[in-house]
Amino acid sequence: MRLLTKGLLIVAIPSLFEVLLLGALFKSQADAEDAERWAAHSAQVVNQAAEVRQPMLLESARIRNAILLDQSEPISRPELWADLEVKAGELARLVSDNPQQSAAARGLHNTIARYRQWADSARARMQNGQRDALIRELRDEEGPHRLSDFLNRLDGFVEQERRLGQQRTAQLQAARQSQTWLLIAAVLGSIVTAGLASLAFTRNIGNRIAVLIANAQRLADGQPLAARVGGDDEICQLDDALHRSSERLNEASRQAEGYRAEVEQRARELADVNADLRQQTQDNEMFIYSVSHDLRSPLVNLQGFSKEITHATRDLLDAVEQLALPEQDKMRLRTLVEEDIHTSLRFIQNAVTRSAGIIDAMLRLSRAGRVEYQPVMLDMHAIVQRIVAAMSSTIRAKGALVDIAADLPPAFGDPTSVEQVLGNLVGNAVNYLDPARPGHITVGHVRQADNIATAPSLVTYFVRDNGLGIAPAYLDKMFIAFQRLHGNAAPGEGIGLALVKRVVERHGGRIWVESLEGQGSCFFVALPARPPVAP
Known part of the structure; x- marks a missing residue:
């Protein structure tokens, strides 16, 4: 089982317990809300009963006063009975879910209807001059004019509703207490469940991680590793x-x-x-x-x-x-x-x-291999100028033109040896010019962006001429001692280029030639561009 799955189980187990407890908590909350709603409903019913009681008492007193004062107009007002009809109907609607209270509400409604009938008849008798009979009727303890039936019924209705309200209030308190205990149980259960799951997980994972750490330390120290840990997870x-x-x-x-x-x-x-x-x-x-x-x-x-x-x-x-x-x-x-x-x-x-x-x-x-070099940063332009000045008489005799690039970069090497190298190359270029055309020799350097033949730590110079050139078959022999191509063009033993190659290689550079027979040659010399970095 993967660590992610185990971690999800650690979260899932307490979460499942919490879901169950929360379900019970929500049910308890619903019960409490329901009990609270019914308790409020009972209070509303009692208040509505008071709304019915007060007009009836006031109307009874008004009718008595009207009879005593011999005034028929205040007796049995239609707007009052219409308002009482609405309030009694609202009271019946509020208790429609309770059959007992609903029956009591109907009884109240009938009592109010009988009292209204008596009031209507009293108004008619007052208008017909039967006031004395009404007064005697009022003095009688029995009869429809009495409110005792209405009041008794209403008091019984209110008392019953108050008992229901007390029961519902008790249920509300019990539901809230149950909700509190469920909340405490949910918190404590979640903590205990999470702790037990974490303990079980960490004991297993912790022991295996300890073995893993020990193996890592052994691996770092070069010691043999302990036995492999079991399981199929990331550890x-x-x-x-x-x-x-x-x-x-x-x-x-x-x-x-x-x-x-x-x-x-x-x-x-x-x-x-x-x-x-x-x-x-x-x-x-x-x-x-x-x-x-x-x-x-x-x-x-x-x-x-x-x-x-x-x-x-x-x-x-x-x-x-x-x-x-x-x-x-x-x-x-x-x-x-x-x-x-x-x-x-x-x-x-x-x-x-x-x-x-x-x-x-x-x-x-x-x-050549025993000379001790004293390398420094060299002004290559000054070195080439000295070489050309020293050969000026030979150059004039050949009728040649020598161009020196003005931006020759410096190099790192032994001054005498590097001057011998360039002097040999310039001298060969002068000696092997073609007598059939004016000689032209160029001394320059290859720019770094175009210098793909050498490493960036080297700077490459060239000596180009339009002389006799070199046949392709002899290009590989140019730097071998005692090999001469145009033996009659100039005196020598054929070791100049061999010495040049040895000097250049001792400097850590390289030399090569590109040539076309009858068109000229170009010798390239790559020398260190800067002193070597100390290790």
């Missing part, structure tokens, strides 16, 4: 939810232990990998340094000996000129030295220079 559902939560928490705890052990194992493995990686990085740096150092000596020797061979061939040519040989042989020797030997030596010297450049590039690339 049972809550307790079932607590038990299921406890089971899931235990399962989650077991899984967490497994995950924790796995994470610790992975952390140990990662620490080992990081240690191996650091060792490999150190070994690679040592290897690169050793290789570069070891390779420089033979390269220097090759460079020196090639120069020595060049000087020796010049001496050899001078010696050939002094020999007594045919001119044809001298020409053949000069051609052999100048075209074959000198050309081979130039190839050797170029290869040595190229190898030396590659070795220097490898050293710069290996040192």
Whole structure:
């Protein structure tokens, strides 16, 4: 049974008892009202009887005086008898529900009618000169002129009605007393019934809620829960939810232990990998340094000996000129030295220079990860202006135009490294312009509303040119070391963009390129817009 149903029962049981008591109370109230109405009715009947008595007494006295004074006009007035007829009829109507009183009322009506007949006859006899006979009749104690019959009947009628009134008043008092006791019983019964129902309900619910609270506390403390509470109401559902939560928490705890052990194992493995990686990085740096150092000596020797061979061939040519040989042989020797030997030596010297450049590039690339950055908020507009000013002679030689956006937002980074990044990108844009058309380079930034490629914590700059462009097949290779697309357009070893990518990623940013071959390229650089928030 649900708690709502139980609560409704708590309300319904006392309410049912109250309804029964109220029904009895309403019946008692109706009885009291009925008794009160009948008591008032009895009083009204008595008053109406008095309304009939008074005119009859006054009329009897008036008739006697008229006879004594020998005046026939006041005797048997029609308007008086009409009024008495109405009052007697009203009295009969009031007691029509009581057969005994109704019969008495009819008797009164007949008595009044007989008295009226006598009064009418007295008026006629007065007019006929029979006054003395009327006086003797009045002196007689018997006869229709006497009011005793009327008064006796009226007194009996009133006495009977007063007894009825007393009975009805007693009934009214008994009904009111019964109403009072029923009201007291209704209040006390409602309180007792509600108390008993609430006690029964709260003992059952209170014990189960105590178990529920204890289970909730145990769940909060991570302890095993007590046995499930019985029933099918909301408390049972809550307790079932607590038990299921406890089971899931235990399962989650077991899984967490497994995950924790796995994470610790992975952390140990990662620490080992990081240690191996650091060792490999150190070994690679040592290897690169050793290789570069070891390779420089033979390269220097090759460079020196090639120069020595060049000087020796010049001496050899001078010696050939002094020999007594045919001119044809001298020409053949000069051609052999100048075209074959000198050309081979130039190839050797170029290869040595190229190898030396590659070795220097490898050293710069290996040192890029060891530079300690000093990041600050940067004025990017000032940095780009310095880069363009430093390249002004090359830009003029190329006949190019460089536009710098006036509203470049600031970025957070190392000043020297960021200037190297933008300098490399602007330099590449100048070096790889298309000679067939005027060069145009734009340095700007992507507004935040349009910047869907990066996170809101980054600000994105771009360097756009209308140069040679990049073929789609080479876009994925642009940031790999020693990869060059237009090798003859500008000197270099092909590590500039690789260094740029490494610097940008160390700043927590990213770099990418969009290009169309023959139309130009656009390099995007996303750098932190503000210092990182301290944890």
